[in-house]
Amino acid sequence: MKKIFILTGEPSGDKLAAKVISKLKEKDPNIKYLCLGGEKLRALGINSIFDLKEITYLGFTRVFLNLIKIRKKINQSVEKIVDFKPDILFSVDSPDFTLRVAKKVKNKLPNIKNLHFVAPQVWVWREGRVKKIKKYIDHILLLFNFEKKYWMKENVSCELVGHPLLEIDKNYKIDVSQIIGKNKALISIFPGSRDSEVITLTPILVDFIKLMNEKYSDFLFVFHSTNSQKKNIEKILSKSSLKNFEIICDEKLKNHILRKSVFAVTKSGTVSLEISNNKIPSIIIYKMNPINFIILKMLVKIKFANIINIAANEMIIPELLQSKCNPKKIFETVSNFLENHNKIDLQIRKTDEVLKTFKTKEQPSEVAANALIKFLSF
Numbered sequence: 240m241k242k243i244f245i246l247t248g249e250p251s252g253d254k255l256a257a258k259v260i261s262k263l264k265e266k267d268p269n270i271k272y273l274c275l276g277g278e279k280l281r282a283l284g285i286n287s288i289f290d291l292k293e294i295t296y297l298g299f300t301r302v303f304l305n306l307i308k309i310r311k312k313i314n315q316s317v318e319k320i321v322d323f324k325p326d327i328l329f330s331v332d333s334p335d336f337t338l339r340v341a342k343k344v345k346n347k348l349p350n351i352k353n354l355h356f357v358a359p360q361v362w363v364w365r366e367g368r369v370k371k372i373k374k375y376i377d378h379i380l381l382l383f384n385f386e387k388k389y390w391m392k393e394n395v396s397c398e399l400v401g402h403p404l405l406e407i408d409k410n411y412k413i414d415v416s417q418i419i420g421k422n423k424a425l426i427s428i429f430p431g432s433r434d435s436e437v438i439t440l441t442p443i444l445v446d447f448i449k450l451m452n453e454k455y456s457d458f459l460f461v462f463h464s465t466n467s468q469k470k471n472i473e474k475i476l477s478k479s480s481l482k483n484f485e486i487i488c489d490e491k492l493k494n495h496i497l498r499k500s501v502f503a504v505t506k507s508g509t510v511s512l513e514i515s516n517n518k519i520p521s522i523i524i525y526k527m528n529p530i531n532f533i534i535l536k537m538l539v540k541i542k543f544a545n546i547i548n549i550a551a552n553e554m555i556i557p558e559l560l561q562s563k564c565n566p567k568k569i570f571e572t573v574s575n576f577l578e579n580h581n582k583i584d585l586q587i588r589k590t591d592e593v594l595k596t597f598k599t600k601e602q603p604s605e606v607a608a609n610a611l612i613k614f615l616s617f
Contacts, residue, residue, distance in 0.1 A: 241267075241615050244325040245274035245285065246316070246340055248333025249295045250432035250465050251509050253277035255356065256331040258403040260285070262608040270615070273323050275316055278466050279490075288319045292467060294336060295433055309336070317343040325351065327614055332357040338372060345375035352614045356380040356400070356607060361389050363539050369393045378614060380607050383597055385550070400606045401599035404513045423459035423483065426451075426573075427497050427519070429505035430472065432465050436506055439526050441475045444504065446566035447573075448481055454574065461500070462486045463493050463510075502573060507544045511556065512597075515547055515590040520583040522557045522572050526564040547593050555589045 245260060247253045257279035263270065264283065274280045277291040294312045317340055320328060328344055328351055330337035341353045353376045361368055362385070370393055372379075379390055379397040390397040430440045441462075448460050460481075464472050466488045476484060487493055497503065503514045503521040514521045523545050543549045544558050557572050559565075576582050599606060 240269060240271050242271045242323065242325040243327045243329055244320050244323055245272060245276055245280060246328060246330040246337050247276045248336040250277050252332035253279045253291060255403055256280060257283060258604040259607040262604040263611055266608055266612060313339050316340045320344050321347050327352045327354055327611060329611060330355045334359040342375045352377045352617065354378045354614060357382055358386050363541050380610060399599060401603035402512055402597055403603040404509055405516050405598055406602050406604060423457050425496060425500040426458050426460050427500040427503040428460055428462045429510050430462060431506040432468060437468050437471045440506055441472055443564060443566055445479045445481060447569040450566055450570040460484045461496050464488050502577060511545055516594060518587050520576055520586050522559060524559045524564045524569060526561055532561055547590055550593050555586055
């Protein structure tokens with residue numbers, strides 16, 4: 240029996256991996272799996288060697304303070320993978336963790352095929368990583384066409400897959416009457432999937448909602464959460480006087496609510512692609528430790544944080560980062576959009592143009608699953 244180990248480092252990677260593995264299970268139900276993953280991979284019946292939260296760290300300072308723990312988890316992960324003896328190590332995103340593990344595994348299991356999904360953003364910083372990575376990664380699955388040149392220049396085996404989060408599944412029915420029945424327009428809120436994101440952004444979002452409530456009476460704010468972050472969000476919201484909010488964790492319900500939303504406020508990250516793909520106007524928010532932000536600004540070579548804006552080289556979706564990530568600025572920006580439909584129409588039209596350049600003819604999860612099957616046969 241062929242075996243695949245799926246290695247992720249955070250919830251977004253878990254979600255991407257689950258889409259691919261779900262497709263792969265349809266194609267070949269006889270593959271044996273083990274993973275380091277989260278709730279999405281576990282929902283597919285795949286055991287995880289650790290709780291994903293144990294290895295999810297954010298920011299340079301937090302990583303530095305947890306170096307010993309991270310190194311220990313890397314070594315433990317390597318041991319578990321080597322014991323499992325998979326034919327393929329399928330690593331997904333989180334390169335600072337997953338690629339360190341992949342390198343060590345390749346040294347111990349030279350014949351293993353290492354496939355990595357979501358290439359490190361060498362177009363943002365540290366392009367020199369390509370020469371090192373090609374020594375232990377057999378094939379890289381790319382999200383975006385513009386990434387190809389960086390890997391092909393060093394003769395790295397790669398292929399364009401596209402982004403699975405741009406796939407829209409319309410083949411389900413779900414009852415959302417409990418939420419939509421409140422006869423209020425929905426605004427979707429995405430506060431993040433890491434402790435540090437939720438703890439930092441949720442209080443800001445609470446004060447933003449309070450400002451919205453002073454001006455409007457017809458909005459319901461729906462927080463899109465992971466199961467692991469629901470308690471953190473509930474705890475923060477319970478200290479407020481807010482009544483017009485809901486917290487949802489179910490993925491199908493999230494998708495349906497997003498499509499019914501009139502606007503979205505989201506932390507910076509890949510979820511913005513899903514929002515844009517559903518033609519929902521949005522803004523991006525983010526706030527991190529000031530030291531981390533200064534270091535990041537010194538290292539990166541791009542002007543924007545959001546991939547839509549990066550690809551367009553234009554601020555299509557407003558980015559409220561650091562000092563701009565405050566309740567008053569968020570309120571003013573959202574309010575300005577809600578009262579100016581021309582701005583909304585322009586954002587949706589421009590994001591559509593960018594998204595067309597990201598999409599492939601086949602479903603991304605299908606292409607990625609086919610790549611895994613191909614390497615299983617080697």
